[in-house]
Amino acid sequence: MDVVAAILIAIVGGLAGGLVGVGGGVLFVPALTVFLGLSQVEGESTSLLIIVIVAVVGTLRQNAYGNVNLRDAAVIGVLSPLGVLVGVAVANQVSQRVLELSFAALVLFVAFSLVRRVLSAPR
Amino acid sequence: MDSAPPPTANHMLKLAAIGTVAGAFSGLFGVGGGTVIVPLLIFWFGYGERLATGTSLGAIILIGLLGVIAQGGIYGNVHLLTGVLLSIPAVAGVIAGTAIQQRIPQRAVSLLFAALLVAVAIELIVK
Numbered sequence: 001m002d003v004v005a006a007i008l009i010a011i012v013g014g015l016a017g018g019l020v021g022v023g024g025g026v027l028f029v030p031a032l033t034v035f036l037g038l039s040q041v042e043g044e045s046t047s048l049l050i051i052v053i054v055a056v057v058g059t060l061r062q063n064a065y066g067n068v069n070l071r072d073a074a075v076i077g078v079l080s081p082l083g084v085l086v087g088v089a090v091a092n093q094v095s096q097r098v099l100e101l102s103f104a105a106l107v108l109f110v111a112f113s114l115v116r117r118v119l120s121a122p123r
Numbered sequence: 124m125d126s127a128p129p130p131t132a133n134h135m136l137k138l139a140a141i142g143t144v145a146g147a148f149s150g151l152f153g154v155g156g157g158t159v160i161v162p163l164l165i166f167w168f169g170y171g172e173r174l175a176t177g178t179s180l181g182a183i184i185l186i187g188l189l190g191v192i193a194q195g196g197i198y199g200n201v202h203l204l205t206g207v208l209l210s211i212p213a214v215a216g217v218i219a220g221t222a223i224q225q226r227i228p229q230r231a232v233s234l235l236f237a238a239l240l241v242a243v244a245i246e247l248i249v250k
Binding site for chain 2: 006007008010011012013014015016017018019020021022023024026028031032036038041042044045046047048049050051052053054055056057058059061062063065067068069070071072073074075076077078079080081082083084085086087088090091099100101103104105107108110111112113114115117118
């Protein structure tokens with residue numbers, strides 16, 4: 001039963017990747033930890049492997065549809081490790097709870113902005 | 124595809140900012156960079172939703188690869204067989220997802236993304 005649940009969650013994670021361009025880690029991590037018994041750090045690490053495989057296939061599909069700017073993708077990807085260092089530095093200065101609530105507020109603002117943009121600019 | 128004119132300094136600066144912020148957030152919250160990359164490509168560059176999500180996946184390959192190399196190569200935390208096996212249904216999902224995405228209006232993609240962001244916010248607040 002647990003394996004079936006993990007497989008179903010993985011399918012949904014992949015669907016999310018294809019539909020909205022995220023890696024799907026939010027779903028792969030619980031599939032690996034809750035249903036397949038991996039520890040949190042093992043789950044997060046193994047989730048990254050699945051994300052890479054999903055992202056490779058998703059990028060190939062989107063590229064075939066003409067929806068990938070390879071140059072912009074490469075620049076963003078190559079510079080992200082810099083951000084990880086910044087993130088670690090920030091995490092050591094500010095409480096995790098404050099960070100989580102700040103990010104939640106930011107994410108809600110972005111969601112609001114996306115909806116407002118769709119509603120105000122009919123195409 | 125990649126037929127864009129040479130990037131301006133301003134364009135490169137914004138890309139650098141997106142990469143940095145995406146890396147920082149994935150480091151801080153374990154939330155993949157896509158949450159950050161997609162809306163910034165839309166708002167800063169006027170990308171359509173399909174181009175934003177496709178380009179985001181391309182960036183995520185590199186971001187994830189660096190993480191896998193660090194976690195798998197250095198710390199040995201990656202369960203290779205489990206990861207490869209669970210990738211099979213996930214890949215089926217992403218193929219279906221990209222196919223569906225080509226057939227729905229771009230604004231629907233924005234609304235789906237907004238719904239995902241609300242879910243992420245709730246998860247952050249509740250946990």
